[in-house]
Amino acid sequence: MNASRLDVRKTYKLYIGGNFVRSESGRSLAAKSADGKFLDNFGHASRKDLRDAVAAARPAAEGWAKKSAYLRGQILYRAAEMLNDRSWSMTEEIARCTDTDAAVAREEVDLAIDTLVYYAGWTDKYTQVFGAVNPVATSHFNFTTPEPTGVVAMLAPDEPSLVPLVAMAAAAVVSGNSVVVIASEKFPLPALTFGEILATSDLPGGVISILAGKRAELLSHIAGHMDINAIVNGAGSPELQGGTAINLKRYAERRFSAEEWLGGAGSDPYCILDTIEFKTAWHPIGL
């Protein structure tokens, strides 16, 4: 290689509504490795980026929920295929961010791929597991069926950098929700790279948006935003729940340790329950 050749440095962009954008605010942050080494710059999401992501997520949720369960599963499976194809670059990304061996990072990438395949399988099964035909005293059939809640905001934990984000987002989109996820504050680059994988996965733009930056700046806006229907907090930020008291939005926490996440704790059908709501219908018998 020519010694005088310049490096091509990448500035990581946010993934909002199917587009890669620099922050609306124009701000950026420097990503550092676990040892404090400078890696690359990335977009620093502002409250308006959150607003834009929610504005894109709302119509996306409507279209996504209307797609057949089978098709949602196919698309999630394709996301797994895309991640599998890029597993080595993702491995390298995680390894250089966390300053770990490639072998360790590779295990996390494999788990992320398996998690996507796992939830791809749940799209056409969760309604059977969580839905019910209820016994009632009148001559009616009485059904309870789960439905997506709508737009879900999520906070990924700092570590691990990839698997929790993938597992949390997948568990919500299974049922037809759309998701705005705030990436790990400590190691945001794997999440932003995952956005590049989603962009080639047939997942409609806006179904999963990925923001990065300072979590604390966004908390009050996530809690207060009236067009966010549910929050899944995987980062343990305690002030978030208090903020939802005024609008009574759905709130759930994922309190897994890093070891639990890497042990596959995120692959659990009960995680789907956090972002669905139940509808019960009565139908007269004999009509």
Add this chain to the structure above:
Amino acid sequence: MNHAFSAVPTVDQVTIEERAASFTKRSIKTSAKLAGLKTVVSMMDLTTLEGKDTPGRIAYLCRKALQPIERQYETPSCAAVCVYPNMVRYARRFLGEDSGVHVASVATGFPSGQYPLRTKLEETRRAVGDGADEIDMVIDRGAFLAGDYRKVFDEIAAIREACGAAHLKVILETGELVTYDNVRLASQIAMEAGGDFIKTSTGKVQPAATIPVTLVMLEAIRDYFFAKGVRIGMKPAGGIRTAKQSLAYLVMVKETLGDDWLTPDLFRIGASTLLNDVLMQIVKIADGHYQNADYFSLS
């Protein structure tokens, strides 16, 4: 050519579009934004022009125009409701005589204008008789594009007469006029023939109101004011859907015509979906958090 109206200058497309783009880049925040948004509400012609309009829907629209949102947000009424001629009587009944919200009716074979003058005049008189105090007429674009400016002028003048005391807004349907030069000429014809307002579009043709085309018309109004000392109003309509766009229009009016025109008597925005976006922004500023469309009544 036997023109009853003055010659008009040509429009420099590049300059107009550059200048128009500059209006969208202003940063208007907090108290100025709130004042601007409330002004936009007060200038709005809340519009429904559908074949499926019913008296019930008109009642609903009137209610929304009278009080767009809960009183705690201190937001003014809209300027007018804009409906089809058959719906004028219902709008008048629901609004009463002294609510301050005007009843505007489209007329003259809206939206095409391809009807005989006789029926256009009859339609106008009926709408005024039913209680419309503003008439939004369409010009005969076919005649205009064929170069028969005389016919366009005479029709506007005849409708002006049929309006009596009602205000006349002349819809140029700029999306069909092709060039800025045509828009400028049509504006001049409409003003000299007696229009109180000039209006961009019916909302049935794309493109509808755009910032450059509105700027061309505002400049025509400015030059007409310098020449004749008469203030003509402006109404962009169709395609203005977001609060941010509507603020850009206010900036443009202020910087082209000055504060005198920043009143519902001389500037209107014709819209249906815009109102809820403006209300969402007003509530955002008042309450401090982003809103959800489900919390606003349909419009």
